[in-house]
Amino acid sequence: MYRQKVKRELAGWVERGLLPAETAERLSRDLDTRRDGFSIGQVLLMLAAAFMAAALLLFVSSNWDVIPRIVRLGGVILLIWIFHLGGARFYQRGMPVLGAALLLLGTAAFGGGLSLAGQMYHIAGDMTQMLTVWLGAAVLTAGLFRSSAVAVAAGLIAYGLCWSLLDASNGAFTIINLVVPPMLAALILVLSRWVQDAKIAQFSFLMLLCWAFWLYTLDENVILGVVYAGLGLALLAAVSLSASPVATLAGRMGGVPAFYALLLAGLGVLILLIEYHKGMALMVAAIAGLLIAVGALALAGRDHGGVRWLAYSIIAAIVFDVWVTTIGSILGTSGFFLMASLVAAVLAFLVSRLEKRFAAKRALAP
Amino acid sequence: MNRFGLISRYPLVVAALIAALQSAAILYVVESRASVLRHGQEVLLQTAPIDPRDLLRGDYVVLSYDIAEIPTSLVFGSWPLGEKRQAIHVRIAPGEGGLWKVMQASFDPLPPAEGTVVLKGTVSYVPDRSTGADLRVAYGIERYYVPEGEGREIESARNEGRVSVAARVSAAGQASIRALMLDGKPLYEEPLY
Numbered sequence: 222m223y224r225q226k227v228k229r230e231l232a233g234w235v236e237r238g239l240l241p242a243e244t245a246e247r248l249s250r251d252l253d254t255r256r257d258g259f260s261i262g263q264v265l266l267m268l269a270a271a272f273m274a275a276a277l278l279l280f281v282s283s284n285w286d287v288i289p290r291i292v293r294l295g296g297v298i299l300l301i302w303i304f305h306l307g308g309a310r311f312y313q314r315g316m317p318v319l320g321a322a323l324l325l326l327g328t329a330a331f332g333g334g335l336s337l338a339g340q341m342y343h344i345a346g347d348m349t350q351m352l353t354v355w356l357g358a359a360v361l362t363a364g365l366f367r368s369s370a371v372a373v374a375a376g377l378i379a380y381g382l383c384w385s386l387l388d389a390s391n392g393a394f395t396i397i398n399l400v401v402p403p404m405l406a407a408l409i410l411v412l413s414r415w416v417q418d419a420k421i422a423q424f425s426f427l428m429l430l431c432w433a434f435w436l437y438t439l440d441e442n443v444i445l446g447v448v449y450a451g452l453g454l455a456l457l458a459a460v461s462l463s464a465s466p467v468a469t470l471a472g473r474m475g476g477v478p479a480f481y482a483l484l485l486a487g488l489g490v491l492i493l494l495i496e497y498h499k500g501m502a503l504m505v506a507a508i509a510g511l512l513i514a515v516g517a518l519a520l521a522g523r524d525h526g527g528v529r530w531l532a533y534s535i536i537a538a539i540v541f542d543v544w545v546t547t548i549g550s551i552l553g554t555s556g557f558f559l560m561a562s563l564v565a566a567v568l569a570f571l572v573s574r575l576e577k578r579f580a581a582k583r584a585l586a587p
Numbered sequence: 588m589n590r591f592g593l594i595s596r597y598p599l600v601v602a603a604l605i606a607a608l609q610s611a612a613i614l615y616v617v618e619s620r621a622s623v624l625r626h627g628q629e630v631l632l633q634t635a636p637i638d639p640r641d642l643l644r645g646d647y648v649v650l651s652y653d654i655a656e657i658p659t660s661l662v663f664g665s666w667p668l669g670e671k672r673q674a675i676h677v678r679i680a681p682g683e684g685g686l687w688k689v690m691q692a693s694f695d696p697l698p699p700a701e702g703t704v705v706l707k708g709t710v711s712y713v714p715d716r717s718t719g720a721d722l723r724v725a726y727g728i729e730r731y732y733v734p735e736g737e738g739r740e741i742e743s744a745r746n747e748g749r750v751s752v753a754a755r756v757s758a759a760g761q762a763s764i765r766a767l768m769l770d771g772k773p774l775y776e777e778p779l780y
Contacts, residue, residue, distance in 0.1 A: 278643060281643070281644075281645070282641070282642070282643055282644060282645035283645055283734070283735045284644075284645045284646065284732055284733065284734045284735060285734060285735070286734045289778070290778070290780070291778065291780045294613070294617065294780070297613070298610045298613060298614075301606050301609050301610060302603075302606045302610070305602040305603070305605050305606040305609075306599060306602050306603060306606065308602060309598035309599045309601065309602030309603075310598070310599065312598045313598045313599070327605075327606070327609075331609040331612075331613070332643070334609070334610075334613040335612070335613060335616065336643040336644045337613075337644075338613055338616040338617045338620070339616070339643075339644050339732075340644040340645060340732040341617065341620070341732075341780075342616075342617070342620035342621070342624075342763055342764070343647075343728060343730055343731050343732055343763070343764040344616075344620065344727065344730075345725070345727050345728060345729040345730035346709075346725055346727050346729065347727065351643075354612055358605070358608070358609055358612070361605060361608075362605055365601050365605070366598075366601075391711055391712065393671070395671065
């Protein structure tokens with residue numbers, strides 16, 4: 222996508238005489254030699270590793286008693302050694318993708334071994350401990366080998382651990398489930414920086430969002446909706462405004478931080494719409510939601526397609542919700558949309574005036 | 588290769604270290620449980636099974652024990668309130684038919700006594716004492732993992748009171764299942780490893 226888009230732009234610039242054809246050719250060649258190129262061979266190799274990991278875990282889970290369990294246990298431990306040493310050997314010989322695939326299998330084998338031990342002695346109710354140990358091993362391997370494949374596995378195990386902690390709490394506030402999920406998210410974020418793969422940070426953001434929603438389900442308090450909406454908007458401003466100190470850090474991750482900040486604000490709006498479903502309260506909640514979406518478009522809509530798409534979705538969802546539940550009466554709802562339309566038209570007028578003035582200033586500047 | 592830091596120089600050593608740590612972790616779990624089975628005090632408990640599946644460990648039979656329901660009248664000492672998980676100590680002793688029954692329970696540690704065993708369990712919800720509701724205690728032995736598909740056979744063979752469990756209990760109060768019995772006979776061979 223990105224590559225094709227840039228090449229189209231290059232061709233356009235050459236056509237309009239803005240760029241010498243030779244430079245465009247060199248730029249496009251540089252684009253083709255990038256390391257992060259998509260390779261179907263590599264994708265298939267990682268898929269093969271993931272499927273084999275699943276096969277291994279399911280084999281343990283099947284508890285096939287034709288093979289004595291001591292043999293199964295020995296086999297799993299042998300696999301741990303083969304996969305880790307084999308993976309290291311491939312790294313040594315400059316084949317990091319094959320190395321990462323084997324390390325991923327090694328990490329899966331360790332999880333299989335822990336499960337087998339639990340199965341052998343009929344251990345009940347220690348899922349949290351088991352997943353903690355497994356996560357520790359995955360983080361250690363991913364960290365030492367800087368492997369983003371194993372980091373993905375760590376992200377998935379962290380989800381399992383987070384879920385098992387929240388599940389074990391029986392829907393009660395405890396220090397553990399207030400503190401541990403953010404810590405897990407921070408751990409995955411650090412891991413994502415360390416293995417230099419920004420995609421893994423999304424595990425972290427998504428985990429925080431799930432946790433935020435879980436907190437709401439505990440109490441169903443409308444205050445949380447207000448807090449999430451405000452916090453999401455504040456975070457969005459923090460990562461988008463160029464004056465903010467975290468903007469450069471977030472900029473390195475593209476539109477991802479802005480997208481998840483808006484998703485948090487959207488979660489807040491959703492909670493407000495769930496809690497307030499009639500009359501004045503619904504109108505205030507809907508207006509607040511629309512303002513948040515418009516604010517997000519103003520802050521980050523120009524640079525990030527994902528934020529744009531999410532803001533439009535939030536607007537569509539609010540309109541649909543208000544349409545279906547109606548504010549008092551159908552006539553009242555009609556009045557609400559008339560007001561919204563007038564406000565949007567006035568804003569459009571003001572903003573286009575501002576944009577023209579900025580464009581004029583920019584044209585004068587050089 | 589610089590990107591891999593430490594790994595670029597000694598990748599095999601690091602990999603071996605990781606594999607050794609992981610093997611040690613698995614063997615630790617195995618041996619800590621095997622030692623309970625080897626040295627623990629044997630107790631016989633009455634159960635009633637049903638069977639679901641665990642994503643990682645496979646099919647299992649849920650065992651709900653008679654000793655999991657403890658009447659408040661048997662609980663001595665302090666009474667912590669709230670929704671938090673609480674550790675509880677339960678003294679059991681052999682009753683009729685060789686099945687072990689609850690003698691007393693306490694949220695404070697119980698001293699050892701001749702002819703009895705103290706089990707450590709957890710209560711996930713402690714009701715108000717005045718309600719007189721039974722305490723539900725989990726001992727970490729509520730699952731019996733079986734080869735795929737065989738859980739249903741146990742279920743169909745189940746007839747109230749036909750399934751019992753022989754468990755071993757360590758000095759620290761940790762229980763580990765030694766055998767699942769149908770009509771007093773073990774269903775599966777349970778080697779130590």
